Amino acid sequence: MRAADRDKPRLPGEPGLDKPLDRPLSAATHRLYDQWGRYQDSTSEFYTTFKYSRVTGIGKEAGVTRRDPTTVLRIDGMYYVWYTRRETANDRDHSNKPPHREQTWDAPVFDWDLAEIWYATSQDGFNWVERGLAVTRGPAGAYDGRSVFTPDVLMTQKKFYLYYQAVDYPYQTRTRNSVGMSWATSPHGPWQRADAPVLRPGSPGEWLGDDDSDEVMRYGDWDSHKAHDPFILVRGGKYWLYYKGQPMGWTSKYSRGIGWGVAIADRPEGPFIKSRLNPVTNSGHETCLFPYGEGLLAICGHDGPEKDTIQYAADGLNFDVAAHVTLPPLAAGPFAPDSYCDTQPGKGITWGLSHIATEEMKSGNSYIVRFDCNLRRGLERPGFRGTNIRFPEAVYFSPDVALNERNMQELTYANEPERPSEARPAGPISRAMERVYDSYGVYKDQGSDFFSAFRYSAIGGIGKEQGVTRRDPSKVIKVGDAFYVWYTRRQTELAWQGIARASEVRPAWDWDMADIWYATSRDGFHWEEQGPAVRRGATGAFDDRAVFTPDILAFEGKYFLYYQVIQGLWKHRSIHQIGMAWADSPDGPWTKLDQPILRPGRRGDFAGEADDAAGISSFGEWDSHKLHDPYVLVYRGQIWLYYKGVQFGRTYRHDLGVGWGVAVADDPRGPFVKSPLNPLTNSGHETFLYPYRAGIVAITSVEGPEKNTVQYAPDGLNFEVVGKVTVPPVAAGPYVPDAFADSGDGRGVTWGLSHIQHDNEGRMANGYLLRFDCNLSRDVQRADFYRAWNYRLPESVYFSRDFALSDQMRVEAMQLAAEIDEDTTEPPMRL
Structure with missing residues (x-):
């Protein structure tokens, strides 16, 4: 521990290193204390970037x-x-x-x-x-x-x-x-x-x-x-x-x-x-x-x-x-x-x-x-x-990661060998093999319901365009013969340059000063941008600065968009809330609620007037600062609104990290009640979930001690690690045909949309949308989403901004x- 961190005073409400005993905890929070440590990657002696x-x-x-x-x-x-x-x-x-x-x-x-x-x-x-x-x-x-x-x-x-x-x-x-x-x-x-x-x-x-x-x-x-x-x-x-x-x-x-x-x-x-x-x-x-x-x-x-x-x-x-x-x-x-x-x-x-x-x-x-x-x-x-390390653009279109013709063919095997015993051996086995029998299955990735390579391809209409940001796609839904997607869109004269230089005309981030637009497609590859769906509110409204990271719910003949909002000039202490709008048609017009549908948790007290999110004199709840990335499913007879939470004081001593929570309602308009088990994950930068069998699968990408893992919760709440992937989609918006069916027999996913950044301009560029394909469906199995030898990434990634030795x-x-x-x-x- 650095001396400066060690000497900081202990604040009221500050999360301790010992597991809380005064409230119920999710399975992921138990693992955080039992396996990873409360400050996870930021203090782990075993974690490193290379x-x-x-x-x-x-x-x-x-x-x-x-x-x-x-x-x-x-x-x-x-x-x-x-x-x-x-x-x-x-x-x-x-x-x-x-x-x-x-x-x-x-x-x-x-x-x-x-x-x-x-x-x-x-x-x-x-x-x-x-x-x-x-x-x-x-x-x-x-x-x-x-x-x-x-x-x-x-x-x-x-x-x-x-x-x-x-x-x-x-x-x-x-x-x-x-x-x-x-x-x-x-x-x-x-x-x-x-x-x-x-x-x-x-x-x-x-x-x-x-x-x-x-x-x-x-x-x-x-x-x-x-x-x-x-x-x-x-x-x-x-x-x-x-x-x-x-x-x-x-x-x-x-x-x-x-x-x-x-x-x-x-x-x-x-x-x-x-x-x-x-x-x-x-x-x-x-x-x-x-x-x-x-x-x-x-x-x-x-x-x-x-x-x-x-x-x-x-x-x-x-x-x-x-x-x-x-x-x-x-x-x-x-x-x-x-x-x-x-x-x-x-x-x-x-x-x-x-x-x-x-x-x-x-x-x-x-x-x-x-x-x-x-x-x-x-x-x-x-x-x-x-943390939250992103691969450069070239990775997604490299030979081992880009979608190819074989990926569109049905998976077949040339032969049916004698099937070996799947029984656990009677003699001693290593801890690693115990996990195979207990968690992954004897055929590991090849036979797993929870492994797939992700393959990427460029899309038309809403893909890469200089000066235009399109990112954070919603789930894709199908209405009639058309696929629909909603997404964050920004087109400002000035490029984003961080909070310190943000103004009424310059965005702080790629998703600042953004609106929500939508597009349609007949095949999932070629899209037609239809225009704005939900715009920022009038000055003084809770959503007057930006509306972004949307997700969609189709329920009882109506459509509901849930999205992240921010009010006023973007600051370090700005809170992020979730807004909602509804329409009778996926093409709108959309009517917005005039108040957030979900708010951050109770916050503690600030220390001083400086715009410092870690400048606090007491801690509040785990999601006291920001509610990110709303993601909606119908499950067990109710509407489940998953989201990512961030805490004020996240970096006061060490990085407390992020997690996902859920709030549940009987009606799309709420009220949404947060689960007492929140947070439900200890990792995952953006939310990505889908129904699978009787439970819910979560893919927790790029951030946290269980980054890039596939997790399964038979009750939608207690997620366990069941697999690992290498290049998961960023801010995935999957096509989940049964997202709202509440069938108790979820079928999985095969494709969706995601976003990445331009290579040459790095973090200062505009995000754009692309398509991912995968083999995470019980109904469709396609070729070359698993192979026995490992997938390799191009040499350029090793010398890109986040991986090169400076x-x-x-x-x-x-x-x-x-x-x-x-x-x-x-x-x-x-x-």
Whole structure:
């Protein structure tokens, strides 16, 4: 805790760190106190944003792949790293294998095919010198004869060991991947290759036919096909070799995806014995672990139901989610100098190397970058606690995220394998696998009702237009043959420049000085803007400054718009309320209520006259400042108005965060009564909900300790995390055909509208609408909204405003390294 925060006086009504006992709490609020901490990401020792920067010497180079860096070592003040390197005459050719043709040696099948392991050194972690080859491929016919890649390194008092993935010739879809090993007495080599793998895949199942497809008749062990991404640590006097396991048939109908396991040995050379608790994670595309306190931290990337998380295991085996993060490093190689010293407590990390992959393009070369983070125990780095982080525009139209033709086709499977048992195993399983059986389902994302990729596409009529803001779409409804949507629209002569420069003619924000307009469409892609629906009120009215973030209710033959309002010049202490207007037709005319239909909760007292929302002398209720993002459903015989609440004094000490509440009424005109369980979520910047079976699904995007999770409440109130998504829509307005049906058997959603910002002008630009598609419906399942391997984002995102290491941060990183970086410590001699 910063001294300034620690010294602030305790205020009347200030939320405490202990769970309240004097009122009922929602399930999400219980988790806030039990798991995340009252100030959630703003004080969590496990939360960080990741910042990326280019490196010299081993960075981007045409025709050369460098990827999968090892743990970074420091020896006598010099940093060392080993990595996959490929430089071939031809780019990737996925058909360069039997049965298509005899495999040649001039074209790799994958970016890591025909690779070797090279190494580099650096004096500062930013500027590297490539030193040359460390480990080459084995002889013809050997287990490592085709490619060696994804290395990790171990340093002992006498030797250095490289563990790496290895494949023989020919490299086909069905080729088993094992873990090889080489050793040397110097980090510069020469390296002596082991004649046999030190770790092999598990017991195989049975392939279907001989066409080299991924189809199986019978599944084998969870790691029956490949042992990927070895990662070595020393713990408890033994050598712990973590790895990612991939099953045979991992793209087929009943695959259970990937996870990490661990194999333990008394000596670096093995034998390595796999843990009976494997797999020890249910997620994570590549392995990354390091000592932290008495246990280990793991960074789990873009795969599985707990993708994009940081996880902690005190025993190195039973991992729990400790933080949800955005854009974690791919194939991270951390600088963790205590990885092998086998002492506690582990110190954590501040930086490492990673790669930017080009799989989404299926061509080109991956390259190494640096990441910085805030995961060092007892250290707080400035600028690494970002929240409400938005992806730049380019992400939404990149190959792995944009809507494609396959997405419009029905999902089918080529084969019906033997369905494995779905029963919980009788023996011990890891905590991660307990969550699979208890929360996610045995097929994880592939079989989950609560996972989908989101695919985006540009729309006509209300899309990108210079100088015009369109954002915050309502739910889409269908009336007759036409789809309708309402949204925030602003077109002002002056651009928004924040509260300090706001005036009667200049907006504070993109949604200030806005009105609500509407549009119609026959197909959901091509829209026609129809004009204004609800305008700002007359001077002095409660809605005279802006009306925005609308949602729609169709009820008993009438239409009701609920929307956020603000009165007077936008200030930090301005309250936000919810207004309502109704009409007999979706085309209007609309009649507004002359008072808010829902107001903020009781506020405390202000301290002084300055316009400071955190300048308070007492706290009020959790939603005392702003009511955002109204969202209306008909549920259990009543009208449920969900909304996001913000508290006065949110940042008085640390960030208290946001949450969603609900207010319920029998009539669309109210009165709406807030639930005593509010807040119902501890995360989610904008509201996004829909009926599903007997309950309600919520997707809590971009903000809070459970950011980007999918949650389900069988009663609409007590939400539990049931899945995780990567690029959820911002301010989603889904098409929910049964939003008002109150059927008790909700069917889910397949598409809707959302908004994003322009790339080049960043936060100073106009938001605009686009379409998202998804597979969150019980009635429609389309192709390529799930795939076994992870979705990748374009390289531009890593160097965009919210993810790039700034010049000032780089200076801080260099100063910090001079203060705390130390040489890597070997295991004690007893090993």
